[in-house]
Amino acid sequence: MGRKTFVVANWKMNGSYKANAEWLQQALPALRTTRAACDTAVCAPNVYLPQMIEGLLTSTTMVGAQNCSEHDQGAFTGEVSAQMLADIGCDLVILGHSERRTLFGETDSMVADKVKRAFENGIMPIVCVGETLTEREEGRTIEVVSRQLKAVLDTAGIAPFIGGALAYEPVWAIGTGKSASPEDAQAVHAALRDVLAQVDAQAADAVRILYGGSVKANNAKALFAQKDIDGALVGGASLKAQDFLAICECAECN
Numbered sequence: 001m002g003r004k005t006f007v008v009a010n011w012k013m014n015g016s017y018k019a020n021a022e023w024l025q026q027a028l029p030a031l032r033t034t035r036a037a038c039d040t041a042v043c044a045p046n047v048y049l050p051q052m053i054e055g056l057l058t059s060t061t062m063v064g065a066q067n068c069s070e071h072d073q074g075a076f077t078g079e080v081s082a083q084m085l086a087d088i089g090c091d092l093v094i095l096g097h098s099e100r101r102t103l104f105g106e107t108d109s110m111v112a113d114k115v116k117r118a119f120e121n122g123i124m125p126i127v128c129v130g131e132t133l134t135e136r137e138e139g140r141t142i143e144v145v146s147r148q149l150k151a152v153l154d155t156a157g158i159a160p161f162i163g164g165a166l167a168y169e170p171v172w173a174i175g176t177g178k179s180a181s182p183e184d185a186q187a188v189h190a191a192l193r194d195v196l197a198q199v200d201a202q203a204a205d206a207v208r209i210l211y212g213g214s215v216k217a218n219n220a221k222a223l224f225a226q227k228d229i230d231g232a233l234v235g236g237a238s239l240k241a242q243d244f245l246a247i248c249e250c251a252e253c254n
Contacts, residue, residue, distance in 0.1 A: 005224060005251035006165055006208050006231035008126060009042045009238030010066065010094060020048055024055040026241035030248070031059040038251040039231075042238075043094050043126075046080055053089045064092030064126065067100060070113035072121075082114075082121035092164065093118050094233070096128040096148065098171045108148055112155035119156060124164035126233065127152055128212065129192070133172035141170075142191045149195050158199045158207070165208045166192060167233045173213030175235060182222045182229070185211050189228035217246035224251050 015023075031040060043064035044052045052063045069079040085093060095118065096111035115125045129148040131141045145168060152160075168188050173179050180188070189209045196204035211223050212233030223229050231251065238244045 003206065003208050003230045004039055006039045006041070006210060007244075007248050007251055008040070008064070008092075008094075008165075008167075008210065008231070008233050009244055010097075010212075010233055010235050011042070011044050011239060012066065012099070012235060013045060014239055015045060015048055017048070017051060020044070020051055020055070023239075023241045024052075027245060028055075028059060030245050031056070031061045038248050040248060041092055043092065049085075049090055050088055062091035063089075064094060065090055065123075066094045066097070068093050068095070068114055068118055068123070070110060070117050072117065082118040082123045085118075085123050086121045090123060092124050092126055094126045094128065094167075096152075098128065098130050098169060098174060102132075102171065108151035109155075111148070112152045115152050115160050116156040119160040119163070125160050126165045126167055126210070127161065128167045128169050128233070130169040130171050130174075130213075136170065136172060141188060145188060145192060146195050149192060153195070153199055158196060158203045161196065161207045162203055165210050165231070166196075167210040167212050168192060169212030169233060175214070177214050179214040179219055179223075180211070182219075182226050185223060186226035186228055189226070193228050215247060217243065217250060220247045220250035 041062040041064050043066050065085050068082045072081050072083050095114045100106045118125045129145040131144040135144050193204050208230035210231045210233045211229050215232040215234050216237045
């Protein structure tokens with residue numbers, strides 16, 4: 001099955017009203033163009049989501065959040081629900097990012113509950129899985145990412161992945177300048193698709209699996225050329241509009 005390449009910007013805790021406006025001004029001419037081979041999304045900090053939703057209205061680029069609560073409402077000070085994201089017109093949400101797992105203690109079970117809640121509220125999840133350097137050196141990569149994925153499948157099923165995406169982001173490659181080789185990344189992506197196929201082979205073929213981990217224009221083309229790598233979750237390189245667009249252009253070349 002032909003899967004349209006999907007390139008997602010994850011700005012993390014970066015940006016300002018002024019910087020975001022400049023990013024939009026630089027990126028919009030290209031993003032307004034209908035892309036035959038590339039879907040795009042920008043996942044911004046919550047406080048800037050309305051600005052990005054309004055700013056990208058004239059393009060096909062989707063807007064996403066970087067996290068949401070597993071609860072719809074209640075006494076959860078500081079949390080934002082998927083219901084609230086849907087209310088302001090948000091399309092997507094990144095869930096299970098390694099920084100949420102390692103810095104904020106999110107467990108496989110918590111991530112699974114968030115995915116279920118997001119999907120129930122019409123917000124498509126980008127579900128992240130990935131191993132640490134220690135786990136990789138111990139030869140446990142497939143075991144770890146499979147466990148993380150199965151936790152979500154057991155709770156929410158495969159449907160959320162079809163509308164959203166799955167992202168493999170090795171923890172040791174995030175923000176370090178290191179990246180898995182295209183061949184190593186492909187091997188993990190293929191293993192993840194096999195896990196999905198155990199639930200529904202036809203659906204598994206439709207799920208887009210993104211790679212995240214120091215993706216830049218100089219390595220994106222080789223990554224996108226792999227059979228099971230369907231795009232990228234881009235961190236630091238997405239903060240500059242021209243760098244993000246250069247990665248999107250790599251998708252169009254394949």
